[in-house]
Amino acid sequence: MGGEILIPDPEVQVQFAEELRKSKRLWLIDALRSAVKGMRISELDAELHRFVPEESLGILAAKGLRAEVVFPVPLLLRTEPRLLGYYRLLCGHSQKAFYLPEMGLSPFKSMETKGEIAKAVSARLDDLCKAFVEPMGFLVSEIPQSQLSSKLFHELTLLTLGPQLRGGALNRIGKAATARVFESIKGILEDYASESAEGRLELVNPAGRMVTVEFASDPDIVVRMTMGDGNLRNVLAIEIKGGTDISNIHNRLGEAEKSHQKARKSGFRECWTVINVPGLDDATARVESPTTDRFYQLRELAKGAGPQFEDFFHRIQSMVGI
Structure with a gap:
């Protein structure tokens, strides 16, 4: 009953705080909003209508949400390539699983990690965004509409980011x-x-x-x-x-x-x-x-x-x- 109580120092949480600060600037919804702020909305809307199904657009609009919160388009990824990381996180995939060669996504990894788009990759951005349509449409349609919000999508990205940050923090420790x-x-x-x-x-x-x-x-x-x-x-x-x-x-x-x-x-x-x-x-x-x-x-x-x-x-x- 009277033994010593030992609580380890929260070293991982200290590292999480710094990594979360960086992630907000690079891959989370704050980064998306920052990129959209500098874009011509009419051009962004045109691409969203070209790539996103009407049903998904309607569901999101009914909740007052813009479609780029869920669906990537080439114009947005060319403006800020690192946002591929946002959509990966929202889709619920770790970096390791997402960029496996058999997924066909490994050529795009430098977009997220370095903010770079190679010429060959740039030519395939349409294909990349089309590949997101079905899984993101599934996300929008299967979550009860009463729950849909930008806050929810942000929280979903954080749930995916957590293990990634923890793995990195433990490696550094x-x-x-x-x-x-x-x-x-x-x-x-x-x-x-x-x-x-x-x-x-x-x-x-x-x-x-x-x-x-x-x-x-x-x-x-x-x-x-x-x-x-x-x-x-x-x-x-x-x-x-x-x-x-x-x-x-x-x-x-x-x-x-x-x-x-x-x-x-x-x-x-x-x-x-x-x-x-x-x-x-x-x-x-x-x-x-x-x-x-x-x-x-x-x-x-x-x-x-x-x-x-x-x-x-x-x-x-x-x-x-x-």
Whole structure:
């Protein structure tokens, strides 16, 4: 009853706030309104009547809504290519699914991501907008008319955007966590380093052997030693899981386990996992990743002091032979 209450910092929400600010300017309904404001409405209306079915125009008009809130037209996409992202979000598709080669949409991706229209893509904008007619018509006809509003369409885009932002935020958190662990190792070894660059550290230990510490993709950080015969020894593999969501830690540890199993097959002597979920004990973590030799808490390493950091400090020195 009297145990410590731990609430993780809302790191993801802080990143969401910044990404949402950017998204409003690029892909959300604010961006659409901004683009329309600078256009000749008569020309826009002419294209809407050319592409949008009368039934859909009537349903939207009855609710006081302009059709471009739902249907893209070439004139609008040429004015602001990034708005393809708005219509993708409104249609409920992630970037990954929408731009799959088999969907025929991958050539258009640079419109959303870079705001660019290649000449070959520009020639196909009519086809792109025609392809939206049926799914967007379905959206308009199947949602009860009493619910139709620009606010609803905005909220639908946000529902699609959320997982996209979360995936990006978690990726950035992971990279930041890896960088923090690397900086901890760098701080331990920098007095011995012969060469240091972003994501890579080299040193020669007292036995005259070259040791490298560097970022990798899987695992996140590796330590290797060049032996007397010139062969490389895989000394240490470190997996870093920087997310603070305890409900997802079992999946993250499962990912670490797969990585460490591969590392073992590659000859790594030691496998460590750094996590960022306060209160998770080693016994529970070891159930999910039995291949991990040692678990460390990211926050404890970042302190640069304390029992976990001291253990990490001495073991790193031992691993590289100093």
